Amino acid sequence: MRGLLISRLSLALLLVAFTAFVFAQPSSKLLRVGGLSLRAVFPAGSQVAYADAGDLALALGLQMQVARGAVTLVQGGRILRISLLENVSAAANYGWGLYVNGSNQRGQAAGYQGGQLLLPVRTVANGLEATLAEDGAGLVLNLPAVKLQTVRSDASSEGDRVVFEFSKDVGFTARLEGKDAVLDFPAASGDEVNYEVGGSFIKTVEVRRGQSLLEARVPLADGAGFSTYARPASAGAPARVVLNVSKSFVRPEVQLQARKVRVLLDPSAGGADSGVTAAGLREKELVLSFARLVGRRLADAGVEVRYTRNGDANTPLEDRRQASLASDVFLSFSLAGLNASSGSGTTIMTLAPDAAREGLIAKARAALETETDEARRRLLSDVVAVGGASALLAEPIQNRLLALAKPPVPTQAPTGQTPTATDPAIPGLSVQSLVVTREAVLELAPKAAALIELGWLSSETDRVWLSNPESMRLLAENIADGVLEYLAPVLNPAGSGPKPVTKPKATGKP
Amino acid sequence: MLRFFARWLTPFNIIALLFLGGVAAFRWFQERPLAIGVASEITEFMKGPQRPVLNLKLYFAAVDGRNFAIESRNITVKGETLGHRADATVREWLKGPTAQGALPLVPRDSAPPGVFARKDGIVLDLPKTWAKLRLGRSVEWLYACGLTNTLLGLEGVKNVTFLSEGQPLETLAGHVSVRTPFTAQECK
Numbered sequence: 001m002r003g004l005l006i007s008r009l010s011l012a013l014l015l016v017a018f019t020a021f022v023f024a025q026p027s028s029k030l031l032r033v034g035g036l037s038l039r040a041v042f043p044a045g046s047q048v049a050y051a052d053a054g055d056l057a058l059a060l061g062l063q064m065q066v067a068r069g070a071v072t073l074v075q076g077g078r079i080l081r082i083s084l085l086e087n088v089s090a091a092a093n094y095g096w097g098l099y100v101n102g103s104n105q106r107g108q109a110a111g112y113q114g115g116q117l118l119l120p121v122r123t124v125a126n127g128l129e130a131t132l133a134e135d136g137a138g139l140v141l142n143l144p145a146v147k148l149q150t151v152r153s154d155a156s157s158e159g160d161r162v163v164f165e166f167s168k169d170v171g172f173t174a175r176l177e178g179k180d181a182v183l184d185f186p187a188a189s190g191d192e193v194n195y196e197v198g199g200s201f202i203k204t205v206e207v208r209r210g211q212s213l214l215e216a217r218v219p220l221a222d223g224a225g226f227s228t229y230a231r232p233a234s235a236g237a238p239a240r241v242v243l244n245v246s247k248s249f250v251r252p253e254v255q256l257q258a259r260k261v262r263v264l265l266d267p268s269a270g271g272a273d274s275g276v277t278a279a280g281l282r283e284k285e286l287v288l289s290f291a292r293l294v295g296r297r298l299a300d301a302g303v304e305v306r307y308t309r310n311g312d313a314n315t316p317l318e319d320r321r322q323a324s325l326a327s328d329v330f331l332s333f334s335l336a337g338l339n340a341s342s343g344s345g346t347t348i349m350t351l352a353p354d355a356a357r358e359g360l361i362a363k364a365r366a367a368l369e370t371e372t373d374e375a376r377r378r379l380l381s382d383v384v385a386v387g388g389a390s391a392l393l394a395e396p397i398q399n400r401l402l403a404l405a406k407p408p409v410p411t412q413a414p415t416g417q418t419p420t421a422t423d424p425a426i427p428g429l430s431v432q433s434l435v436v437t438r439e440a441v442l443e444l445a446p447k448a449a450a451l452i453e454l455g456w457l458s459s460e461t462d463r464v465w466l467s468n469p470e471s472m473r474l475l476a477e478n479i480a481d482g483v484l485e486y487l488a489p490v491l492n493p494a495g496s497g498p499k500p501v502t503k504p505k506a507t508g509k510p
Numbered sequence: 511m512l513r514f515f516a517r518w519l520t521p522f523n524i525i526a527l528l529f530l531g532g533v534a535a536f537r538w539f540q541e542r543p544l545a546i547g548v549a550s551e552i553t554e555f556m557k558g559p560q561r562p563v564l565n566l567k568l569y570f571a572a573v574d575g576r577n578f579a580i581e582s583r584n585i586t587v588k589g590e591t592l593g594h595r596a597d598a599t600v601r602e603w604l605k606g607p608t609a610q611g612a613l614p615l616v617p618r619d620s621a622p623p624g625v626f627a628r629k630d631g632i633v634l635d636l637p638k639t640w641a642k643l644r645l646g647r648s649v650e651w652l653y654a655c656g657l658t659n660t661l662l663g664l665e666g667v668k669n670v671t672f673l674s675e676g677q678p679l680e681t682l683a684g685h686v687s688v689r690t691p692f693t694a695q696e697c698k
Contacts, residue, residue, distance in 0.1 A: 337649070341649075342574055440686070
């Protein structure tokens with residue numbers, strides 16, 4: 001009898017212990033990535049592991065860019081885009097948060113917790129084809145094995161170059177330690193070798209195995225600087241990481257200014273999607289010819305112009321968003337329409353500032369002051385450029401369009417006559433600016449971006465000037481000049497080079 | 511062997527096993543990955559407070575195409591769940607405005623969306639034709655917030671999620687991102 005009581009009591013205790021175990025919520029776990037130990041946290045009510053974005057990207061040797069609505073991670077030719085939500089608890093319930101090279105996959109989104117940007121560990125692992133396992137000590141993220149195959153070098157009087165060739169795409173970090181450039185390749189394996197380069201700036205390259213990584217140490221000549229970049233693996237060619245060393249090393253911010261400014265123009269609709277239609281007019285045709293007018297004006301001023309479409313084809317939204325990542329200015333053109341409505345006019349829309357993102361920009365700005373690593377400086381410079389850029393772009397465009405909408409008042413009149421107002425350059429045109437949220441095509445653009453709703457096809461007034469080539473030319477030229485005014489400090493830093501038009505072009509009446 | 515198992519097949523052990531199974535099932539149900547907006551995972555017709563006659567505020571477009579025109583209507587609802595009330599509300603909204611100075615945001619003869627209630631929100635599963643509406647950003651925003659504001663008027667509704675044929679949607683009709691639910695704060 002007593003034995004039976006004891007056995008039942010034991011069973012009851014076991015039951016209670018099991019229930020407690022099932023309900024136990026681990027708030028954090030150790031996460032080992034390469035040779036580093038990070039902390040994985042679990043948002044309230046979730047079993048999805050998250051880790052600090054900066055730490056995880058560093059441990060995996062990934063380049064990271066945070067734009068509105070997404071975190072982009074780059075490993076050689078592999079580009080991961082992870083949706084970004086404000087709240088990490090909501091992010092943990094997100095179903096399709098991962099894009100790998102543009103293809104949508106299942107995965108949780110990234111999110112903020114107390115101002116800290118967190119990445120979903122399993123989603124990142126899946127995107128990199130890595131494995132995430134659990135052992136007694138915590139979680140372990142193992143990248144797929146990658147092998148260093150060859151180290152090649154070129155030496156010249158201008159500069160020296162070392163090329164590391166790998167069996168597949170590899171992440172890496174580069175830093176300066178004393179007078180040595182040090183490159184870490186997480187999860188990479190290879191032989192420990194000393195290479196003789198014998199160049200003017202590099203004498204030797206030393207490859208050593210570290211804890212779950214391969215390290216290349218390159219002593220630099222006095223006064224030399226270095227830059228690095230990765231080339232993805234392609235058919236017949238291995239993945240490469242290139243280290244350039246020279247005395248005349250150009251600082252990254254100068255390189256950024258020196259490259260051509262890139263404007264991406266995005267005419268909406270296209271192909272089977274005609275967009276808004278009315279009275280024989282179709283959005284897809286109007287916005288394309290309009291974008292070309294704007295593009296021509298910008299190209300004449302020395303700006304590199306690209307289009308998300310330059311023919312009657314429909315470019316998927318995700319492709320347009322991805323393309324915007326590489327733009328200095330992104331302008332999307334569309335039209336509106338609602339039957340029986342009196343709505344009319346041109347509306348310039350920019351995305352509302354995101355508090356979390358603005359905080360990140362402020363941090364990046366502070367970090368840029370002290371950062372010496374070239375790759376990080378380049379990354380930080382891109383983030384810093386974001387602050388308020390879209391509002392700065394919208395202002396000159398709006399001012400120029402307002403000048404087209406208002407009748408110009410002459411300041412002088414012949415003696416004895418009173419000045420008389422003339423018709424506006426585009427009769428019936430009204431202009432307004434709006435700060436909006438949730439405009440999908442603007443969400444990823446890292447710098448200045450705006451959606452310009454040119455007019456309403458349901459409005460008879462708007463249809464008059466929308467179908468008038470001269471009005472459209474004036475509108476396009478003034479938008480292009482607004483963009484050039486915004487870009488003036490970059491295009492014309494020392495008062496030389498292409499001169500943006502400074503006055504609104506409102507001459508002539510359509 | 512059989513005698514060995516029979517010895518352990520006591521009422522206490524059976525109840526304990528059932529309890530453990532129940533706990534495990536409860537945990538699985540709570541922790542299962544929830545893809546926002548997947549129709550199969552939505553609790554349809556969640557029960558809400560009984561209210562056969564509904565006083566609705568329906569949000570349509572004002573004639574200027576940039577603001578709302580709000581119409582009040584009383585309707586009787588068959589069924590007592592939040593899902594029934596939301597479904598009746600959307601169908602009433604689809605009939606369009608009756609007063610002058612207001613315009614419908616989707617064509618009056620449009621097929622109605624699937625309407626589901628879950629937690630503190632409503633999920634609208636839009637027919638494919640709705641995603642092909644081409645209105646431009648200004649009107650598309652009114653369309654999203656017109657439906658949202660109309661449904662937020664129902665007791666217990668705090669957000670509205672948009673799907674299309676059971677699948678998550680990137681945008682409502684080309685512009686407005688609907689990856690996350692709409693709330694009252696966004697549609698003021």
